Amino acid sequence: MQESATSLALTLISTADPDLLEIIGLSLRVSLSAVGLSLCAGLVLGATLAIARFPGRQAVNILVNASMSMPPVVVGLLVYLALSRSGPLGWLGLLYTPSAMIIAQTLLITPLIAALSRQVIEDLYLEYADQFTSLQLTTVEKIKALLWDARYSLSTVALAGLGRALSEVGAVIIVGGNIEHLTRVMTTAIALETSKGNLALALALGAILLTLALLINALLSSINVSAKRYAYA
Amino acid sequence: MHKSPDSNIVNLNATETNNGKRRPTPASNKNEKAPANQFDLVELGCTISGKVILQNINISLKPHGISAIMGFNGAGKSMLLKLIHGIATPTNGHVRWNQQVPTREHRLNQAMVFQKPVLLRRSVKANIDFVIKQRKHRDPLNRNALLAMVGLVDKATQAARLLSGGEQQRLALARALACKPSVLFLDEATASLDSASAAIIEDIVERESRAGTKIIMVTHDAAQAARLSDEVIFMHGGTVVEHSNSQSFFTTPSSAPAKAYLEGRLYNPNR
Amino acid sequence: MKQQPITYTLLKRCCIIFIIAFFLANHAAANSDAILVQSTTSTANSGLYKYLLPKFEIETGIKVNVVAVGTGQAIQNAKNCDADVLLVHAKQAEDAFVARGFGVERFDLMYNDFVIVGPKSNPANIESNDTVHLALQRISATTSLFASRGDSSGTHKKELSLWQSVMPDKIISDQSWYRSTGSGMGATINTAIGLGAYTLTDRATWISFNNKQDYVIAVEGDSVLFNQYGLIMVNPEKCPSVNVQHAQVFIDWLLSEDTQQTISEFTVNEQQLFYPNAK
Numbered sequence: 001m002q003e004s005a006t007s008l009a010l011t012l013i014s015t016a017d018p019d020l021l022e023i024i025g026l027s028l029r030v031s032l033s034a035v036g037l038s039l040c041a042g043l044v045l046g047a048t049l050a051i052a053r054f055p056g057r058q059a060v061n062i063l064v065n066a067s068m069s070m071p072p073v074v075v076g077l078l079v080y081l082a083l084s085r086s087g088p089l090g091w092l093g094l095l096y097t098p099s100a101m102i103i104a105q106t107l108l109i110t111p112l113i114a115a116l117s118r119q120v121i122e123d124l125y126l127e128y129a130d131q132f133t134s135l136q137l138t139t140v141e142k143i144k145a146l147l148w149d150a151r152y153s154l155s156t157v158a159l160a161g162l163g164r165a166l167s168e169v170g171a172v173i174i175v176g177g178n179i180e181h182l183t184r185v186m187t188t189a190i191a192l193e194t195s196k197g198n199l200a201l202a203l204a205l206g207a208i209l210l211t212l213a214l215l216i217n218a219l220l221s222s223i224n225v226s227a228k229r230y231a232y233a
Numbered sequence: 234m235h236k237s238p239d240s241n242i243v244n245l246n247a248t249e250t251n252n253g254k255r256r257p258t259p260a261s262n263k264n265e266k267a268p269a270n271q272f273d274l275v276e277l278g279c280t281i282s283g284k285v286i287l288q289n290i291n292i293s294l295k296p297h298g299i300s301a302i303m304g305f306n307g308a309g310k311s312m313l314l315k316l317i318h319g320i321a322t323p324t325n326g327h328v329r330w331n332q333q334v335p336t337r338e339h340r341l342n343q344a345m346v347f348q349k350p351v352l353l354r355r356s357v358k359a360n361i362d363f364v365i366k367q368r369k370h371r372d373p374l375n376r377n378a379l380l381a382m383v384g385l386v387d388k389a390t391q392a393a394r395l396l397s398g399g400e401q402q403r404l405a406l407a408r409a410l411a412c413k414p415s416v417l418f419l420d421e422a423t424a425s426l427d428s429a430s431a432a433i434i435e436d437i438v439e440r441e442s443r444a445g446t447k448i449i450m451v452t453h454d455a456a457q458a459a460r461l462s463d464e465v466i467f468m469h470g471g472t473v474v475e476h477s478n479s480q481s482f483f484t485t486p487s488s489a490p491a492k493a494y495l496e497g498r499l500y501n502p503n504r
Numbered sequence: 505m506k507q508q509p510i511t512y513t514l515l516k517r518c519c520i521i522f523i524i525a526f527f528l529a530n531h532a533a534a535n536s537d538a539i540l541v542q543s544t545t546s547t548a549n550s551g552l553y554k555y556l557l558p559k560f561e562i563e564t565g566i567k568v569n570v571v572a573v574g575t576g577q578a579i580q581n582a583k584n585c586d587a588d589v590l591l592v593h594a595k596q597a598e599d600a601f602v603a604r605g606f607g608v609e610r611f612d613l614m615y616n617d618f619v620i621v622g623p624k625s626n627p628a629n630i631e632s633n634d635t636v637h638l639a640l641q642r643i644s645a646t647t648s649l650f651a652s653r654g655d656s657s658g659t660h661k662k663e664l665s666l667w668q669s670v671m672p673d674k675i676i677s678d679q680s681w682y683r684s685t686g687s688g689m690g691a692t693i694n695t696a697i698g699l700g701a702y703t704l705t706d707r708a709t710w711i712s713f714n715n716k717q718d719y720v721i722a723v724e725g726d727s728v729l730f731n732q733y734g735l736i737m738v739n740p741e742k743c744p745s746v747n748v749q750h751a752q753v754f755i756d757w758l759l760s761e762d763t764q765q766t767i768s769e770f771t772v773n774e775q776q777l778f779y780p781n782a783k
Contacts, residue, residue, distance in 0.1 A: 036521075085745050087583030093745070095586055096540060098569060131319040131351035136341050136413075141367060149354040177571035180554075195690025195717030196549050 005203035012204060012225030020205075024212065027185040030098050030172070031165035035113075038161055041106075042113025042156065046145040049114070050121035051129075061118065067111035072104075077106040077173030089209060096177040101185070104171040109161040116157040121146045124153075152224055159217060166213055186212075257316025269296035270416045271331050278325030279312055286312050287471045290326070298449040298463035299438070301323050301479070303455070305494060308468040310451040313424060334480045341371065344414035348421040350405035352393040357385055357404055360393045364411045371412065379407040382437065389498055399430025406434055410441065419450035423457065435461060456485050456496060459483050464470060467491045469500070507535045538567035542579075542587035544658055545688050547733070550708040550777050555770050558708045560757055574688060576656030582606065582736075585743035588751040590736040593706070595656035602766035605634070611759055614767055614778040615732045617711055618662060620723040621699045622648075622702035628722075636726040640670040647681040649701035653692050654684030656732075663704040666728065693719075706731050708777040709743035733778070735759070758782075 012020050027055060049061060081087050083095040083103070094100045124146055125132075132142050147154065169187035176183030186209045193202040241424065279289035287309045294300045294317075301312045315321035317328055319340050330339050340418070353360050358376055365373045380386045380389075383403035388396065393404060402422060409417060421432035439461060440470040442448050452458050458465060467475040469490040475482065486492045493500035522625070546661065548570055557568050575592040582590045583606050590607065592598060601607045601779060620639060622630070628648040630639045637754075641652055653660035654677075667676040674681055683701060685692045689709045697717050698704040723729075737755055740746040757763055764780035771777065
């Protein structure tokens with residue numbers, strides 16, 4: 001019989017298996033970078049959509065909301081076609097690199113961050129709008145103030161983005177190629193071990209990924225809780 | 234053709250009606266040398282999704298002192314205040330400030346305190362600093378001086394939204410004053426406060442007025458309006474039905490709704 | 505003691521740090537010395553590359569990155585110039601690849617064979633000395649479930665050609681007992697085991713597969729089950745990005761007598777997986 005997944009997971013962790021540490025490191029590097037880039041773009045887009053009033057705004061909102069459910073495989077395919085040597089950005093030589101994975105995940109998560117942050121900021125702006133207009137804030141000043149004041153809600157948005165990035169396999173396996181020691185991350189390793197019939201190992205990796213997500217969430221919320229109580233009435 | 238701003242003024246009894254007994258108000262020592270802030274409202278109206286909120290408003294406010302806007306609930310007071318301040322846009326007519334179309338530059342000289350204080354989710358001092366930073370090239374007031382004025386120095390580092398209602402409103406007032414406004418709008422700023430907090434705010438408002446700041450306030454508190462204001466704009470059904478000097482308004486209101494209001498009963502035109 | 509500027513600068517700094525991190529990640533990955541191999545999955549999943557490549561890297565200092573996908577996708581990726589070397593197992597498709605100018609030249613590298621695996625209960629009553637032809641006939645006659653890769657991989661192409669000879673006048677994918685998974689070899693075996701279906705797999709994947717449960721080889725040893733692996737350098741005339749020098753070193757190394765001997769010594773569970781046959 002196969003070793004149980006739990007004991008395998010514990011063995012992998014306790015022996016600090018170098019291959020495991022490598023793919024955990026890459027998973028974190030890729031997903032955190034993607035979340036970081038997505039936050040830069042998504043928060044600005046979300047905040048702009050929340051406060052700007054222009055014709056077709058509702059249509060853009062629907063589009064952004066809908067693209068939250070963009071299948072990772074499709075994003076991966078689009079990025080593959082763009083970064084392939086025969087594609088328009090092939091000269092960059094980015095395909096099958098962590099950068100390609102970061103690009104794919106950034107594209108995947110940005111709509112999520114934009115849509116969720118728009119909702120959060122729109123709710124906050126309902127309260128602030130008159131005061132901000134009274135203070136004659138410029139749009140940029142409004143966006144900055146809203147982003148800062150919504151920071152705790154937005155940290156949950158960032159976590160949602162990180163969750164999607166860390167758990168996503170369809171996009172990174174296409175643009176990363178699941179190359180050992182180069183682009184293999186937790187999820188592609190799980191897919192690979194499943195296809196090799198190493199179900200216990202796949203489950204063990206899954207458990208480690210879940211624990212990792214749990215730790216990140218616990219860390220952030222422990223930082224947040226006290227500060228949040230302080231800022232919100 | 235463009236109407237002269239005061240061609241259609243409702244019952245404006247100017248300074249010559251100061252014949253009643255003077256109340257112990259600061260009206261007598263208004264700083265008449267302060268820069269004038271003359272607001273002319275011309276054919277002002279506002280319709281929101283088919284519903285008429287305001288219509289046919291043609292008044293000129295006194296360029297100095299305290300103007301109180303009064304009226305029953307739903308009379309359109311707050312909307313009028315927003316139109317004058319320029320944070321809402323009229324669907325009819327226009328507002329002129331010193332005979333000019335108000336620009337952003339003019340409005341940077343105005344500030345408003347809302348009935349429910351809108352405080353940023355930050356510390357007390359950060360709420361003030363926010364405005365100070367925004368107006369840094371306009372030489373804003375010193376934060377600590379402002380906090381001292383509203384008695385919040387020892388709460389400077391606390392979360393603004395954890396203050397009591399009275400403290401929050403004082404902070405909102407301090408923040409409004411940080412940008413040294415020449416016009417201060419108050420929308421029922423003391424309505425939800427206990428009398429002690431309301432008194433602190435009234436004191437500051439009076440002091441500001443004496444220092445030359447034009448005050449335009451919406452209030453439900455007739456006694457407060459009588460204490461503070463130089464003129465009263467009484468609204469009913471989305472328009473101004475009476476605009477008069479405070480003394481004459483409170484002694485001899487000319488319109489039926491104003492009489493009913495001051496007597497503390499609902500106005501029923503069919504009775 | 506202003507708080508605002510600090511917070512905004514922080515936000516800005518965060519953005520800048522992330523962008524720098526992004527380019528660092530990018531920089532670390534840009535290793536121009538490495539060559540990229542588009543490969544079939546069986547060679548990767550069985551552990552052959554893990555066994556061979558470190559030896560190659562020590563000998564030559566050249567890093568080899570392997571993307572393991574189905575043969576069909578590997579060929580397509582190579583056509584898009586996203587490879588230096590192609591290592592797959594579908595001779596016809598490989599010849600076409602070279603004939604159309606995408607590849608320089610095709611070399612036989614090694615072979616093994618396909619096997620048909622199925623549940624021990626043997627619902628199709630396949631006998632151990634059955635030919636493939638007869639076994640497939642039994643499967644279709646008993647309408648036993650059969651799981652197909654359905655992904656244009658080398659194995660899928662082989663399987664289609666086998667069915668073609670068994671039932672030339674029928675469309676195999678229309679049969680109710682024929683299940684196309686559209687997945688890789690391992691995933692298809694997992695599915696077949698879940699369904700209780702027979703499936704065709706290369707022996708290397710089967711031997712190294714770790715979730716066999718009650719599955720056993722039903723048919724093997726028929727000469728039509730021969731599985732040839734080929735090696736092709738992507739044509740630098742079509743794809744200027746090809747690292748010709750290193751790719752050639754890699755191909756020469758694989759075809760060398762020493763490496764061929766090394767390949768023959770690769771075993772999983774004490775069974776030889778690949779039989780070198782470079783000429």
